[in-house]
Amino acid sequence: MRKLFAIALAALLVVAFSASAFAYDVKLGARINQEFGWDFKSKERTNNKNDDVTTSFNSLVGNSYLNAKFMSEDKKVGAFIEIGMKEYSNIGTRYAYAWYKVGNCTLSAGQFDNWQGGKGVYWTSQKLAQGASTGDVLGYGKAWVPRQPKIEFMYQTGAFGFSFALEKPSTVATTYSVPSTVDVYNKIPGLSIAADYTSQVFEITPAFIWTRWDMEGMPSGYDEEVDSMGFILPIAVKMGGFKLILEGHYAKNPAGVYSNYGTYGKAVFKNSGKVEDTDLVGGYGELSYVTGALRIAVGAGVESYTNDAWKAKDGLGYKEDNVVQYMGWIALPYEVHKYLTVRPELNYFSFGDNPKDGKDGGNEWLIGVLFRFVF
Numbered sequence: 001m002r003k004l005f006a007i008a009l010a011a012l013l014v015v016a017f018s019a020s021a022f023a024y025d026v027k028l029g030a031r032i033n034q035e036f037g038w039d040f041k042s043k044e045r046t047n048n049k050n051d052d053v054t055t056s057f058n059s060l061v062g063n064s065y066l067n068a069k070f071m072s073e074d075k076k077v078g079a080f081i082e083i084g085m086k087e088y089s090n091i092g093t094r095y096a097y098a099w100y101k102v103g104n105c106t107l108s109a110g111q112f113d114n115w116q117g118g119k120g121v122y123w124t125s126q127k128l129a130q131g132a133s134t135g136d137v138l139g140y141g142k143a144w145v146p147r148q149p150k151i152e153f154m155y156q157t158g159a160f161g162f163s164f165a166l167e168k169p170s171t172v173a174t175t176y177s178v179p180s181t182v183d184v185y186n187k188i189p190g191l192s193i194a195a196d197y198t199s200q201v202f203e204i205t206p207a208f209i210w211t212r213w214d215m216e217g218m219p220s221g222y223d224e225e226v227d228s229m230g231f232i233l234p235i236a237v238k239m240g241g242f243k244l245i246l247e248g249h250y251a252k253n254p255a256g257v258y259s260n261y262g263t264y265g266k267a268v269f270k271n272s273g274k275v276e277d278t279d280l281v282g283g284y285g286e287l288s289y290v291t292g293a294l295r296i297a298v299g300a301g302v303e304s305y306t307n308d309a310w311k312a313k314d315g316l317g318y319k320e321d322n323v324v325q326y327m328g329w330i331a332l333p334y335e336v337h338k339y340l341t342v343r344p345e346l347n348y349f350s351f352g353d354n355p356k357d358g359k360d361g362g363n364e365w366l367i368g369v370l371f372r373f374v375f
Contacts, residue, residue, distance in 0.1 A: 031372070034370070039054070039056075040366075045364060061129045062129070068082075076102065078099050097111055106155075106156070110149065114207075115163055116232065125286060127331070127345065128366055141247070146170055151165065166190070169211040175267045176316070178218075182217040185213075185216070186212065192207070193208045211227070226267045230250065248282075252278070268307055268316060270314050272314060278305055279305070279307070319357055320355040325352045341374075343372060344368075349365075351363065
């Protein structure tokens with residue numbers, strides 16, 4: 001891994017110093033996210049199950065990166081490559097895509113974000129990534145599509161925009177139990193549709209995503225198709241130093257389309273062979289105020305999963321058919337320098353009652369500071 005990272009870094013530097021040989025414009029960027037703090041786990045979240053545990057953490061967060069952007073002389077063609085970095089020399093591809101722009105239309109291909117909840121205006125001030133959270137409120141109120149390879153067409157004029165993409169479906173299985181002798185595949189690519197409206201004080205970006213999973217070799221009488229789909233409605237409002245961001249979302253079997261929903265977000269096969277879908281309803285909200293170099297932010301997110309087959313005798317036989325998880329946070333990001341923001345945070349996570357046995361899933365408190373260097 002270290003050798004691979006060194007080669008990748010050297011390649012980017014060679015490109016930067018030889019820009020004229022490859023493109024009209026090449027720009028490098030980098031981000032280092034280093035966090036320090038304490039994670040307080042209730043006994044239900046520990047291995048010993050009898051006593052609470054408090055652990056310190058001091059981590060290089062996995063969304064640290066090194067990137068390079070290439071632009072043709074006429075600005076119609078570009079490419080972007082970003083390598084993610086985390087501790088112990090682990091690296092991976094975050095972005096690798098290119099685009100061709102003509103007038104108000106853009107055709108993009110590769111691995112990248114789209115408008116499925118990923119626009120920067122909707123990211124909250126919650127950034128710590130230790131323990132319960134993966135950072136940026138993912139999985140606790142903010143639905144987000146993983147960066148999958150895709151081909152996307154986008155049209156944007158003035159305040160309005162529209163995008164349509166054919167995506168590689170998520171690699172997360174969308175059902176709880178499928179025999180190893182069954183082929184799970186996709187006849188149709190994942191479909192992603194989104195629109196956007198932006199003004200000086202208001203932005204809204206409704207988005208819809210759908211994937212169908214086909215199964216060959218299921219026992220006789222069993223369903224052979226499972227759909228995953230989701231609808232997101234994020235809103236941002238800015239007035240003076242205040243900013244309000246909100247999101248509501250609904251999904252069916254969200255593990256097949258969104259990140260971090262694999263625990264509860266899959267469909268269930270009943271004993272009859274019929275598929276019972278898991279419904280997800282969730283959202284988040286954050287209100288923040290900027291005064292000088294300081295932003296004061298307060299927010300909360302919630303997720304509610306329901307599947308009748310969890311509790312049914314001809315299903316999984318769980319004690320409950322619903323679980324609700326939520327979190328809240330206070331964040332105080334302070335811009336020390338143009339390239340450095342120090343972000344103290346206090347986060348709380350509640351995991352709800354485990355639907356399998358009805359027992360309390362416990363909670364966590366996360367307190368710490370993220371040092372965020374961005375170039």
